[in-house]
Amino acid sequence: MIIPNSAVRLLDAAAAKYGDKTAVSDEYESVSFSELKERGMRIAASLLYASREGYMPEPVMVYLPKSAKCIASFMGAMYSGNPYVPIAYDMPANRIQKIVDLLDGRGHIITDEAGMEIVKTMDIPPTFGVHLYSDAVAAEPDEAAADKALSRITDLDPIYIMFTSGSTGEPKGVTVPHRGAVDYALWVQRTFNITSADKLGNQAPFYFDNSIFDIYSMLLTGAEMAIIPESLFMFPSKLPEFIRDNKITVIFWVPTVMINVANSGVLEDIAMPTLRTVAFCGEVMPNTQLNIWRRNHKGAVYANLYGPTEISDVCTYYIVDREFDDADPLPIGRACENMRIIILNEKNEVAKPNEQGELCVIGTGVSLGYWNKPEISDKVFVQNPANPYYEERIYRTGDLAYINDEGLIMYDGRMDNQIKVKGNRIELGEIECAAMAVTGVKGAAAVFDAANERIVLFVESCESLVLRKFNNELKQYIPKYMLPGKLVVMDRFPHTANDKIDRVTLKRMITEGEV
């Protein structure tokens, strides 16, 4: 198929073909393809009415509880020719403010009544459009205005901006083009044979790029996307019941959830006869828990996917095609179509087989960089050093990897301070910046305690601080998933010879059980 200029053209086709069939459902409502299009057109009209003249698009922040309303708002943004920016509903106002500031006064926010109260406390420039969802979705559709807005879009224009943790305390807006998302959906459709008969059990939050697997498979194939209520993820042992009761056929989840379900023991008790494809991505999937799934839920296709937000979700995949011992690492496999992986060693040369280096990505999925941050983009979106002949942009992931004797890519950890906790990507520096904003804190160092899967925050302070109360303050600046699980207060940090915080000593205090 020809890649359309805007991914929302997939919704036009689906609405024409599938009409009243359910596109997306949540715990409150089911929305058909026609209804989704109608809502999108109404929201677009509202956005376009509030738009200003200008060359650049106006990103649309969608600040709503996770629901079908978010999907309708994303469609509305696209029909208005603008990228959307998913904002976690529990994101602290301070962090939302940073995103508003990065958007330079050009943009919109769609929110609900409760969100509006928070937005009112923020410093929103007068050039910014602020919309109540209930009003936006009640606007009269304006097909001519939407057609005009869409006619100037190309497939290389941004479809969404997803904000991810930044080490300096400022989130980074990964800007992905329509082409990246649509090409990925086409790959998902082919690889997992997704059809209109499928029902996708959506786990991924919309601010997490795994969700584009669900959203764009739904739009491309006419499958139903069932948003699993967020409250259920606190109770992993209940998830197989949901899959069974709702006849889910395909899931694409973060390994933490898969691990929690496996560890709960429930897979032995509950059969999920409709579930045929189990894909996962976002962090390392241990074979111990994958084997529990494979033993108890036989016959499904299991697939390990890999990719950072910067490359439109996924760039390599491995269909689990043989037995693995519990202690074996699972390959991340081979590149997806229209993608290529090179491993660059310390000399910036292409690594030999089994030689470790930085995993770098080339191809359609590579994003446009970080919104309004050329200086950070230029460090990681660079010319392929192995190609002196023409312009070939690569994304340097900061992930370490090697290619094994079977030609499969093996993930081997990180080069920097980025960590994954329960599937969430976190820069430890962002936590430290937030901690410095708490009264009485003179210094802060966040260290990942891998054995206990928690962040230990060391703070230099003369005051006695309690974790729960400290975290309640930190929550004003960083999302909940970044909160430390342990707080260690010190009068003075150990320092290295050149007067930096001695992180090696702090790390050793954790591994040796001193804290």
Added chain:
Amino acid sequence: MDIAKTISDFIIDKFEIGDDPDFNNDVHLFNEGFVDSFGAVEIVAFVEDTFNIKITQKDITLYPMNTVNEIAAVVESKL
């Protein structure tokens, strides 16, 4: 049996809350940081065992269970 007291005694003991004055039966256990997200599972396992009931995925979807009193209400509806 006082259902709410049984639940709150368990939570205070299990999550080492002690005599924190901010804790009560209507406080949001998760938002206020008394219980982390993994703790929810332990609370449900505790009430299922103690009261010999089954909390289903529908219960969790339909009813809030963020405070001691909310959890007690779900338990009571099952007895």
